[in-house]
Amino acid sequence: MALAVQAEHLRQRRLRPKRRGRPKATLVTGYLILDDSVHCKPKGQKMGGLGRHYSGVEKKVVRGHCMFAGLYVLLERRCPLRPRLYRQKSVCEQESTALQSKVDMAVEEIERFQPVPGTHTHVLTDSWYHCKRVRKAAEKRDWDVSGGLRKNRKMRLTDPDGNRRWLSLAEYAATLRPEDYQQAVWPSQQGGHIVYVHAIPTWVRKLGPTLLLITRLSLDGPLEQARYWGSTLVEADAQTVVNVLATRWNVEVLFEDYKDLLGADHYQVMKATAVVRFWTLVSCLAYFLDEQRALLQD
DSSP states (O other), rough: OOHHHHHHHHHHHHHHHOOOSSOOOOOOOOEEEEEEEEEEEOOOOOOOOEEEEEEEEEEEEEEEEEEEEEEEHHHHHHHEEOEEEOOOOHHHHHHHHHOOOOOHHHHHHHHHHOOOOOOOOEEEEEEOOOHHHHHHHHHHOOOOEEEEEOOTOOOEEEEESSSSEEHHHHHHTOOOOGOEEEEEOOOTSSSSSEEEEEEEEEEETTTEEEEEEEEEEEEOOGGGOOOEEEEEEETTTTHHHHHHHHHHHHHHHHHHHHHTTTTTOOOOOOHHHHHHHHHHHHHHHHHHHHHHHHHHOO
């Protein structure tokens, strides 16, 4: 991708308007998306690494394996990262394995990941991984972070008289009026849809300076359906951050392709090492297919 990055920098320089003074630097952003996926194994009894995990598809706790993985998206190209097996504390004790939490894995991935030269990296996560440790790990490498926030997170609000107070994101959203929202387009493969966004730069407890976004599909709907997001792009406009947040959906599409097209959960091996090897082969196949797609498009 090095040549493609150089070509993109050149394209931006050609389109850059001529002004007095030092020209604005061109920017090519690569997105490091971190997430996990649960592979349900209800009949597995003696498989290694089995635990009880919450499945977003099943909407309940199931028995199976939890795959921690990531995706690097750069100039509409996708590169899956090395999959890893997350074990719960009880499973680690049974198998005499060192415990490593999902946040530990995310921090380790950020610390060792090597992006394409000439690019800026932006880490995308869901609300589970959006925490202080992930923020600090990305900050050490001068990377940005954007992702979901839980509604019980605390934000600092400054009143007109200068007093500062802390309240939850849900409490703050309850004080907003319909005119406090603006329309934005949430990008998607179907062409995008309208969302109502409220953006405010603030300080989120244990995260630091954050551009808080509250999105709603309809202003007439219940407030419980509102979603909360945070980004280190404090000075960016709402539409720019919405475009960044929508990029995270690529990892959901990847996990769906893993299971539905490539059979990532259709294994019957017994050892945890064999499970990870199977996932790794599936990741290599996904990357190969993405290469072929790019060649056909060219």
